[in-house]
Amino acid sequence: MTSPAHRKSYGVKGAPYAFLLPAATLFALFFVLPIGYAIWLSFRKVHVSGLGLGVGARKEVWAGLENYKDALTDNEFYHGALRVLGYGCIVVPVMLGLALLFALMLDTERVRLAPFTRLAIFLPYAIPGVVAALLWGFLYLPSVSPFYYILDKLNLPQPDLLNGGALYLALSNIAVWGGTGFNMIVIYTSLRSIPAEVYEAAKLDGAGPLQIALKIKIPMVAPSLVLTFFFSIIATLQVFNEPTTLKPLTNSVSTTWSPLMKVYVDAFGKGDIYSAAAEATLIAIATLVLSFGFLRAANRRNKQEAAP
Amino acid sequence: MPNTKRTRLVASTIAVALGATALAACGSSNDSKAESGPVNLTFWSWAPGMDKVVDLWNKGPGKKDQITVTFKKQASGDTLVTKILTAHKAKTGPDLVQAEYQALPTLVSNGAVADISKEIGDTKSKFADGVWGQVTLGTDAVYAVPQDIGPLMFYYRADLFKKYGLTVPTTWDEFAQTARALKKKAPNLDLTTFSANDAGLFAGLAQQAGAKWWTASGNMWKVGINDAATQKVAKFWGGLVKEGAIDNQPMYTPAWNKALDTGKQIAWVSAVWAPGVLTTAAPDTKGKWAMAPLPQWNKGDDVTGSWGGSSTAVTTDSKHQAAAAKFAAWLNTNADAVDTMAKVGGIYPASTSAQTSGAFSSPPAYFPNQADFYTQAAKIAKATAASAWGPNVNVAYTSFNDAFGTAAKNKSDFVTALNTVQGTTLADMKKQGFGVSQ
Numbered sequence: 125m126t127s128p129a130h131r132k133s134y135g136v137k138g139a140p141y142a143f144l145l146p147a148a149t150l151f152a153l154f155f156v157l158p159i160g161y162a163i164w165l166s167f168r169k170v171h172v173s174g175l176g177l178g179v180g181a182r183k184e185v186w187a188g189l190e191n192y193k194d195a196l197t198d199n200e201f202y203h204g205a206l207r208v209l210g211y212g213c214i215v216v217p218v219m220l221g222l223a224l225l226f227a228l229m230l231d232t233e234r235v236r237l238a239p240f241t242r243l244a245i246f247l248p249y250a251i252p253g254v255v256a257a258l259l260w261g262f263l264y265l266p267s268v269s270p271f272y273y274i275l276d277k278l279n280l281p282q283p284d285l286l287n288g289g290a291l292y293l294a295l296s297n298i299a300v301w302g303g304t305g306f307n308m309i310v311i312y313t314s315l316r317s318i319p320a321e322v323y324e325a326a327k328l329d330g331a332g333p334l335q336i337a338l339k340i341k342i343p344m345v346a347p348s349l350v351l352t353f354f355f356s357i358i359a360t361l362q363v364f365n366e367p368t369t370l371k372p373l374t375n376s377v378s379t380t381w382s383p384l385m386k387v388y389v390d391a392f393g394k395g396d397i398y399s400a401a402a403e404a405t406l407i408a409i410a411t412l413v414l415s416f417g418f419l420r421a422a423n424r425r426n427k428q429e430a431a432p
Numbered sequence: 433m434p435n436t437k438r439t440r441l442v443a444s445t446i447a448v449a450l451g452a453t454a455l456a457a458c459g460s461s462n463d464s465k466a467e468s469g470p471v472n473l474t475f476w477s478w479a480p481g482m483d484k485v486v487d488l489w490n491k492g493p494g495k496k497d498q499i500t501v502t503f504k505k506q507a508s509g510d511t512l513v514t515k516i517l518t519a520h521k522a523k524t525g526p527d528l529v530q531a532e533y534q535a536l537p538t539l540v541s542n543g544a545v546a547d548i549s550k551e552i553g554d555t556k557s558k559f560a561d562g563v564w565g566q567v568t569l570g571t572d573a574v575y576a577v578p579q580d581i582g583p584l585m586f587y588y589r590a591d592l593f594k595k596y597g598l599t600v601p602t603t604w605d606e607f608a609q610t611a612r613a614l615k616k617k618a619p620n621l622d623l624t625t626f627s628a629n630d631a632g633l634f635a636g637l638a639q640q641a642g643a644k645w646w647t648a649s650g651n652m653w654k655v656g657i658n659d660a661a662t663q664k665v666a667k668f669w670g671g672l673v674k675e676g677a678i679d680n681q682p683m684y685t686p687a688w689n690k691a692l693d694t695g696k697q698i699a700w701v702s703a704v705w706a707p708g709v710l711t712t713a714a715p716d717t718k719g720k721w722a723m724a725p726l727p728q729w730n731k732g733d734d735v736t737g738s739w740g741g742s743s744t745a746v747t748t749d750s751k752h753q754a755a756a757a758k759f760a761a762w763l764n765t766n767a768d769a770v771d772t773m774a775k776v777g778g779i780y781p782a783s784t785s786a787q788t789s790g791a792f793s794s795p796p797a798y799f800p801n802q803a804d805f806y807t808q809a810a811k812i813a814k815a816t817a818a819s820a821w822g823p824n825v826n827v828a829y830t831s832f833n834d835a836f837g838t839a840a841k842n843k844s845d846f847v848t849a850l851n852t853v854q855g856t857t858l859a860d861m862k863k864q865g866f867g868v869s870q
Contacts, residue, residue, distance in 0.1 A: 171865040174651040176541040176823050177569065265687040267696075287841065372629055373685045375841035378834040392514045393830045394860070395538070 166191055166401035191402035204383045212360035214296040220352055223307035228337050231315045246305035257369035260298045286374035298366045307352040314348040315341060350422045354415055361411045383407050470498040471755045474526035478508040481776025485769050493762055499755045510826060520544040525749035527756045531576060532742045533566040534825040540575050541823040545745040547573035551757035558765045558783045562818045567743050576743035577760040578782035582703035583813040584636045584736045589698040590722040600724045604668055607727045611677040624699045625679035626669045628840045631832035636737030638662040639817050641729055646822025652869040653822060658854040663847055670846025680840040689713040703739040704780040704809050707796035718798050723805060725812050734815045824860050831856040
């Protein structure tokens with residue numbers, strides 16, 4: 125313990141820095157340092173000489189941009205990015221569309237059982253992604269799925285959900301099932317914060333529930349829509365759990381289905397942490413560019429609308 | 433335990449002194465005095481029941497020699513290899529690790545496991561030559577002590593074979609005919625499936641056909657994943673998948689379990705450890721299965737491949753390599769130790785004498801109808817072809833999953849897939865700088 129006199133003599137000047145210190149230390153230790161190390165590794169590679177069995181046959185050497193060049197010219201990495209793009213084109217609109225729809229429905233005046241419904245829609249979000257993917261994987265396998273059993277009994281066609289184009293639907297479904305609830309809550313919360321006078325004014329002007337929803341509610345929750353879209357883009361680019369969990373169930377999901385899976389395989393399957401570091405850096409850059417690019421575009425539009 | 437830290441400090445001080453002695457006395461091996469003194473060893477393994485075996489050591493020979501082993505349960509296979517390599521980079525590796533045979537070259541190449549040829553004495557005589565070759569990698573060094581092996585066999589539903597009038601195939605030709613005959617009699621059933629999610633089985637089948645995927649001569653590796661023998665195996669299975677004689681869905685899925693349990697798939701080419709898998713995958717069909725030797729490429733031949741199997745290796749990070757090697761040798765050759773591993777962990781020992789003793793006098797519980805199960809298994813194990821692993825098996829296996837997964841799905845040419853695996857593996861070795869001959 126320091127005495128008051130002592131504390132005073134330290135002066136006020138240092139105080140902000142002292143307050144900043146814990147956060148700055150943690151930030152440096154657990155954020156800057158690992159990222160810096162990963163970037164450092166991405167410029168290195170291993171060089172083996174001869175059979176690689178003797179002592180010292182394996183050396184870490186400078187690779188320059190070689191790992192980046194390899195990643196950018198790698199067909200699998202590129203195709204993985206395309207697959208994720210296709211997956212994102214299904215997940216993001218469907219998930220946010222449903223979230224908005226549910227939020228608007230829950231916000232209507234004549235809604236029944238609102239708390240229960242809200243919880244029921246939100247609940248899947250509380251289930252860990254791997255468990256959700258396992259659960260759905262089970263339901264997608266024709267010979268063990270109760271759905272297929274019913275389809276079989278009713279003599280209906282039984283789609284193969286784990287191959288071809290349907291695989292994208294199967295994967296998207298897991299993400300939509302798990303993510304809609306969270307996004308709905310974000311949108312719903314912002315709907316509840318719209319003052320009641322706005323609705324009254326609209327009603328006096330003769331607007332019906334549909335018009336209120338389209339012309340008042342949606343524009344007023346636009347910021348949360350932007351936010352949920354932002355989160356969804358990031359989540360999509362990082363898709364890993366669902367395809368990884370479904371992989372053992374089908375021949376159609378390769379070990380490098382998504383770019384992040386390729387990072388994982390390179391680092392932990394092939395033991396090449398250097399290429400993995402380069403690929404991870406590229407994914408991080410792409411995520412930053414796409415998500416912040418979107419935010420900037422959205423903000424610019426908002427500003428234009430605000431200042432006509 | 434407040435004393436632990438101090439004990440360890442004392443132990444390591446003594447060990448350093450002992451290490452110096454051992455170095456000075458290099459050449460005069462088997463000096464058990466050099467290995468005495470209180471030593472603590474850490475052992476990473478995934479074998480179920482290994483804690484019981486380690487207890488046995490700590491209470492018996494370990495107590496006498498003051499070598500205490502601490503067992504730490506690990507995830508199996510590739511995950512552990514990555515973990516060992518990472519720990520090795522940080523110089524915090526354990527003293528002993530369980531390593532699959534095909535992972536040994538990778539571990540050796542990374543300098544993670546030590547040569548214990550000087551410390552293990554005449555352990556070699558307890559194992560078949562083919563098995564021993566997997567831990568020496570064809571050099572004078574010894575990188576591990578063999579623990580368990582997985583010779584390939586043919587498992588089939590005896591009752592359903594009888595029902596459909598099928599005979600147990602002794603050659604691969606007969607195997608194909610059996611698959612077709614079953615399709616004719618019961619179109620909804622499959623003899624078996626070609627699964628692309630475990631390269632180990634395919635590697636074993638290629639090994640049976642005489643394939644040598646990695647061979648070293650001088651300072652160069654030669655990669656022969658698409659050699660003539662493997663191409664023959666690939667063509668055979670690719671043909672069966674293409675004509676629809678067998679299924680193409682992966683194994684180890686809920687659907688596969690159900691297919692085995694309900695008799696939709698009536699045979700499985702697997703290894704000696706299959707009873708353990710079948711017990712959980714197809715519990716309702718206990719007693720209905722039977723085991724036979726693997727079909728042969730030429731009538732009258734008697735050779736098999738292996739799928740899985742592992743060894744106990746001493747790490748280069750260990751400060752007590754002699755003590756660790758002593759434990760590794762005891763673990764895999766001592767009758768009590770091997771018996772406990774077999775009974776509790778269900779492993780099939782690499783040690784020849786252990787294969788017919790104790791735990792293996794009666795058949796596995798899942799095969800009550802086949803009294804001579806283990807007698808036959810020991811006979812089959814003896815005829816295991818030599819294996820040839822290289823330093824990037826992990827890369828080849830990953831490539832296999834993807835290339836053969838696609839080929840099985842599209843029912844396309846398996847040889848093309850095989851060439852992809854060869855190309856990827858070769859390119860990876862060249863990229864890393866290994867000496868590679870064409």
